[in-house]
Amino acid sequence: MRSHFCGLVDESMIGQSVTLCGWADVARDLGGVCFIDLRDHEGIVQVVAEPSDADGNAAVVKAAAAVGYEDCLRITGVVRKRHSVNDRIRTGQVEVVATAIEVLNKAEPLPFHAHENAGEDIRLKYRYLDLRRPEMQRMMRTRIRLVQALRRWLDARGFQDIETPILTKATPEGARDFLVPARLHPGEYYALPQSPQLFKQILMVAGFDRYYQIARCFRDEALRADRQLEFTQLDMEFAWVSERDVQDAVEGMIREVFREVIGVELDAEFPRMTYEEAMRRFGSDKPDLRIELELQDVAGLVKDSQFKVFTDWATHADGRVAALRVPGGAAFSRKQIDEYGAYAAKYGAKGLAYIKLGEDGTVNSPIQKFFEPAAFEALVAAIGLRKGDLAFFGAGTYKVVSDFMGALRLKVGKDLGLVQHAWKPLWVTDFPMFEWDDEEQRYVALHHPFTAPAVDDIADLKANARIAVSRGYDMVLNGNEIGGGSIRIHRPDMQSAVFELLGIGAEEAEAKFGFLLDALRYGAPPHGGIAFGIDRIAALMAGTESIRDVIAFPKTTTAQCPMTGAPSPVPDAQLAEVHVSVRPKADKA
């Protein structure tokens, strides 16, 4: 149907006849001579229809004049050197003089033009037009190349690509399951997997040694801008390994795919940081190291002041008083400072104290009066406040202060242009095994209930659960957790002990995870793994904030697909077949 791709026509073809297929990106009639920019997935080439003595030429010019935006065309013509070279396109040295134009499919007037930046709802409704835009093609292709590069790396190293079920068992592991009624089993349901976690562990017990899968996962959670109902992860598992084996292997993989796909050379060795250090210095377990600002603990410097909020938390066992130096922040207006206060409040701050040190050395601070002059001076010096700087202060529980000061650090960094143009990966390790859930009055797993603790001794773990450290690890890149994994529990007694600590009784554990406990009883090898968020990594590589730019058919934040109209009502007969009915609104469980 075609001899060449539009975007690949070049000077070597001058004088040659070519047949091209594509869409009319632009069509102009300049007084009898018509120009069509013909576009396919490789790019654009200029087609000219001009009067000549050739047979049928009049028909060609007439056809060209009738071409409209996004008409689907098949054009035959002769390549020639272009008079006015266009340096912005790859084919800019040449043009194609049309000898035949066939309209394969005429386009109706467009709901939005490919060149304009339409709203996301209309873009998603007419996704096929949106995806035609070269920018979208480029971003989607980045994702495709990422996945290819990952597979190439994995296949070359003997990782086995194994599919795990999508229709599986409901085993609440944290997030909400999507349910699928079972037609053959009235009152029973399949669940879509939140991840292939248990299956990949079972595969290690089954002797597959090294596994991977580009796996679709499902979480019925509130959709934020960067979340989708279904998402894709590179899921990996290794038998007979320690954490360092996994980390070294996948660090090499990530380094290679960044080099291959976007030509970026990441650190030869990723920095490593414990969870404790990350929270202390950056107020986050996924620190963005492109911003050099760090939090500073000042409890010791403020505990003798008269400022009650500071003194209370500075002496509280679970308290934290932290400062963030903002270079040049003395220029902030009162309004700006209030806005930062409001921003921090969204992350749990009750208030945001500050010290401004003017360019002329004058101090402006609502908390100065609570300090002895020498103590105040010592505080300013310890923070390293220079003329023209400002420091924000937060006080409260360790977790809350870390959260809002960490968020503030990111915001200040972005607002002041302190984010380096760089790629800053790191490993975060030594996560707490458990978090205490005040509401439910029980421990919850920080990673998941299958993560091995650092200690091998069950009595030790039980005695020191509150401070127990896990063998989990996250790979962080520019403030995004792009991968997370752990060494898993491979002994049934340890797995039972962890279930018990999480308040999962023996009976419940057997009902929900009996098959895992069984599997561990038949010679399960030590194993561990990791999962990488493909959507996020692709978005980072493509240079977009939104993962929706690297997903062909994403859903909106209201969990809908504007193109197909999913979800939608279905006939009652279809519900009857699967033994469910729509529940009246008032009928709470």
Add this chain to the structure above:
Amino acid sequence: MRSHFCGLVDESMIGQSVTLCGWADVARDLGGVCFIDLRDHEGIVQVVAEPSDADGNAAVVKAAAAVGYEDCLRITGVVRKRHSVNDRIRTGQVEVVATAIEVLNKAEPLPFHAHENAGEDIRLKYRYLDLRRPEMQRMMRTRIRLVQALRRWLDARGFQDIETPILTKATPEGARDFLVPARLHPGEYYALPQSPQLFKQILMVAGFDRYYQIARCFRDEALRADRQLEFTQLDMEFAWVSERDVQDAVEGMIREVFREVIGVELDAEFPRMTYEEAMRRFGSDKPDLRIELELQDVAGLVKDSQFKVFTDWATHADGRVAALRVPGGAAFSRKQIDEYGAYAAKYGAKGLAYIKLGEDGTVNSPIQKFFEPAAFEALVAAIGLRKGDLAFFGAGTYKVVSDFMGALRLKVGKDLGLVQHAWKPLWVTDFPMFEWDDEEQRYVALHHPFTAPAVDDIADLKANARIAVSRGYDMVLNGNEIGGGSIRIHRPDMQSAVFELLGIGAEEAEAKFGFLLDALRYGAPPHGGIAFGIDRIAALMAGTESIRDVIAFPKTTTAQCPMTGAPSPVPDAQLAEVHVSVRPKADKA
């Protein structure tokens, strides 16, 4: 944790110390000298623990003596030449003299032994033990290598691997949808895709040119031995192509992966056959060409007989009278012939007439009396019946006779050992566009409603719908339809006309397929594609009858997973969240 794989220890390592991880395949204590066959995914190596003067040797021998089936072990030892070579295993020239044995995880007594052929239910319940068997590892690896080879071929040719949604719109296309209640939209449902058909067409409209996906598909249909609720297909689509472009490309692909994965050289050019020819000669649209027997139409030879069943159908517009010559079939007993009759009855036969021609030339046939001697002789001659042969006859509607005579042909071929050890691929083309559904009194699509008809003219299609031929094609291998595809409709007016012929009104078409019709309105290119059944191809390559042998975690014919226990009841609170309740049994729609 290990220095080498068990299955890869070889003579080059003699004298070297190695550390191996694996499972105890067999362990024997022969009077103080212990032998352990240590197994990993690469194979088995023999480990010996024998008394010596070395430090700690007594502990090693003691540990070895305590090893049981499937214990998970880490063993260090020195490689030496084996006294009695074992030719059946790759490592049979060597053995490892243990210097340290660590039990990483003791196995409890096994529910079934890896070496025995346990029932499928127990194998699926303890799938991790079942999958450890080298035979299962081999079959699973065949599948993995098939998918790798396909991807390599596709990636090298610029096909773009794009993921399409799993949570999508319910659009009944034939099979029953799986439904997923939408939490944010009470009374609305997502459906799991029966195939990415519409998405891949949309991707062509979106300018992706060539697409593929190893796609999970879902059909809530009766499970037969070779069906699963979820299955995997290689889904492909091409823009700007004719059927021959698609066929030539994928024929080359299939040829290459067979060569690469199992070293089989398929025909340099696959035979091609129309649907009409396949039904006529083989009574099937997926003929198994390994069996040389063919059906023969004998209406002209029997229409003047006195046998009413023959004469009725021989002169019926939609009738068929066909014969199948069975070489050596004269040896069949009356009981055997009756059994074949019963078999044919399962496929719709009302009766099965026959002619037996004994080795001595005597005829035995219940229908002989209805023929003039000359006519009978002519019939016997036309069928090519030789001494010692038998011929079966079927009469009825064209479709029913083709079905049961086609099934009979396969059964006779298998029973008599007439199935060649060979790979016999072919293309079947020129399918009917529509089938008339007597029950619903309307046309149904033989492929699917998006398949293009061979004619471009809508009036022509409408006038001749009953005999219209589509641009669909199937790839058949050894009696299995391994791939099916078509050129799609790319014009909105033709798509609407086909919907209309299928009894889908304009309103219903708009509600269900509006987004497709929309997409066709904005310059959709001509396009077509195909989908291959990965599970089936993998099973064929692995030499197994059951696709469950090449699926890590398959479901049973009752749609259950004996390992995880899916599907299962869920708490009512979970149903309330997604706005459904269990429907009482009596509450029909």
